Amino acid sequence: MSSTTPEAVGGLTRDVAPHPADVGPLEQQHLQSANYRAVADDSRITRTHWHIATANGLGWGFDGMDGVIFALIAPLVIQEFSLTVPEYRSGLQISLFIGIAGLYVWPWLADRYGRRTLLAVNIALFSLLMPVVALSPTFAVFVIARSAVGFALNGEWSLGSMLVAETWPARLRGRVISINRAAWCFGASLAGAITGIAAAAWGWRVAVMVPGVIALLAIYVRATCPESPYWVRAQDRKARVRVALQHGMPVSDEDRAWFLKADKVGLSQLFLPDTLPSTLVALFVACCSTCIFGTVGGWMPYYLATEKHWSTEEYSWFYVCWGIAGFFGLCLAGWLADRVGRRVGFIVTLLEGAVFLTAWIYTDSHLLLWLFGLAWSFGFLGFWGPSTVLTAEIFPTRIRGVANGAVWAVAYFVGFVLWPFVTVALQQATGSFALAFLCIPVFMVLMALGVWLWVPEHSGKDLNQISV
Template identity: 80%
Template sequence: MSSITADGIAVPSASPAGEQVGPLEQKHLQYANYRAVTDGVEISRTHWHIATANALGWGFDGMDGVIFALVSPMVIKEFSLTVPEYRSGLQIALFVGIAGLYFWPWLSDRLGRRTLLAVNIALFSLLMPVVALSPTFATFVVARSLVGFALNGEWSLGSMLVAETWPARLRGRVISATRSTWCLGASLAGGITGLVAANFGWRVAVMVPGVIAMLAIYVRATCPESPYWVRAQDRKQRISDTLASGGRVSDDDRAWFGKAKSVGIRQVFLPDVLPSTLVALFVACCSTCIFGTVGGWMPLYLATEKHWSTAEYSLFYVCWGIVGFLGLCVAGWLADKIGRRMAFVVMLIEGAIFITLWVYTENHVLLWVFGLAWSFGFLGFWGPSTTLTAEVFPTRVRGVANGVVWAIAYFVGFVLFPFVTVALQQHTGSFALSFLCIPVLMIAMAIGVMLLVPEHSGKELNEIIV
């Protein structure tokens, strides 16, 4: 059944689930880009706009983090800082960034995915020049904190929007493919730092990602709101109006409304959602612990223990990111073809084998070969990881649940676990043992995934949990 709007546009009078179309969805159905993503089967140009927007956001996330890592010696020198002073500033920025991991997805459960995705990308873009123009280190820390706060919401919102619009049969590979552009952004950061920072200084290099401000216009103009979120709001309003007028609703509607009318952290730990929360926390915390050591200490490890020059390490990082990009694309394809769990396991085992060989070899050529080989699985497993956390929660709390899970995971992996890494380095005088913890964690994660993670490949979101 269809109805005709005041503009003469035919829109369906019932949703794919068979429910009557609510007023909010009637409003969104007037726009072609929303209608293009409502059936959950056919691929349209709008689907590619959504994927592209998320991919660009991930790419600039990788560029942002790596640029700040590579220009850190210049920042320390310009502001006459000690390493502990600079570390303390970064820790402040990290904590503010963790708050952003929760805030933006939490807000998206109230205001929607699309608009907030555009807003926090725009904030990130506008704040990057503020960082570049910082006259003091205190200003630098404040601006860097705000950049992290804005940017850390982007990938959660983008992944949810992809998950809630793309067909289930393609969800894993599209989320993984868009996630893979983080690697390209990281590679590009190496080039920007080498060319721009070396010739014009770190301030100019930091300004380069600011051009992404135009992406906010692109997102707002081409990406629709999530049909899952729109229908949840209509259902909430329908039940609320019925109850307010003294009408009767079904037991299912009453139970759902009792949970959906107040979205908060407590919802994530209710009995019906708790199993998904625990699974997602396991995957997310393992992911951040595994990545934390490499992200924080690989440059120092290569420079001091493998005696690589800055130029060689920078080139390695570019290649490392490109191979990781390929790993993420393959992982996403595997996640849809053979299932989420097997894709996890294949990537984790491949990465664990080659990173172990990489740590033990002293041969210069093999350092390159094994190093690039382990990046394939090490970065590749993030595709199934972010796919699972984007799809495992019900729509009514998908945002806040992702915020809670990844905020906890970042705290565990990037704040607490580095103490273990540094303690091992201090005790042994080398980062070798710290890096050998990574394959142990990867194998443990592979076993845990096979035992604990349910298979969601090819399932519609409402088949996974409602």
């Protein structure tokens, strides 16, 4: 059962082959699995690593399908239920607000019960709930069902990326998480195709049903992932120290201090002296990310439909191309994050997106709307790669789930619940989304400046070198 492990059980060293007697009881159980043994040895990349990456990518793909389909069908839902823009915004914000609970609950559970099982459960719930949305007879039922879908799927913001960060070698972590995040773009593109074909021909209800059916394929893939060696060893370390303390056995100062923090995981740990700087950096990055995306990502279809007079079919196919362009931006950002540094990956994509988004807002040319739109998606979506990598790696294993959940829950509330009030207020005051959209390049430039000044560089570092 011996294997080359990423860290000694309960310790901090890497690439040490422990004697079987040094392996904790929980890890001894997991070592019976070939998949677990494959990821416990990070000296080589195996099929199991790619299996985990695929599982995470599928989750982000469905998150992209979910978010974009609901954005694309917004004009159709508003029309069917005879809603005003503020009424639709209020319903959307209710569902987003309830969905915030999912951002925290799923990672909180992952810190207690492990990563792998929850990966399969949350995608299964998404698959079961999408048909409920499609069958909604009233807007109130639509909002309730949409809230349940959001609660289920919001676990994607943390679960899969944590498992990738805890199983893939440090030298590839930025690229793999960014490419996984880029699967969101393919999901968004597929959502555009689904809406362009299904919604245009048979209505928005059919378009909403399709992702739920496709998601059934992901359940098996996720259910067969191994557990995170980092999480397993943390549980063994807690059990070992707890038994020693209960029986009055000698415990090192390092183990005692670690146990006092790891035994009862809660929000208060985000504000301890050793984690507060990471918490503030992660909140800055996450809140900027959601405010930037929440405006344009949520309202672009309505803007193109009402102010640029694009048909449902055209803006749906625009989303297909927009998502594909964003995929390459995420891939570049991930490559830069690993080869040059996290901050460079952030800054290059943020500034590129800000320039072309500004040009897109000011143009009236139909051709330039397409060209500039595809150009700004490269950076606008690309910076999400380093953003997701940073929040997945910056916290210690003992609270990685809780911390990710709390940070993204706050960011979700700020960017997707509070900030839309500003967006719609500007639209109502000016009669156009142009001014609201112009706030976003400003956000992107300010975020790039903040990243340069405050974000630490973690490229190539083992997770335990970043924080324990």
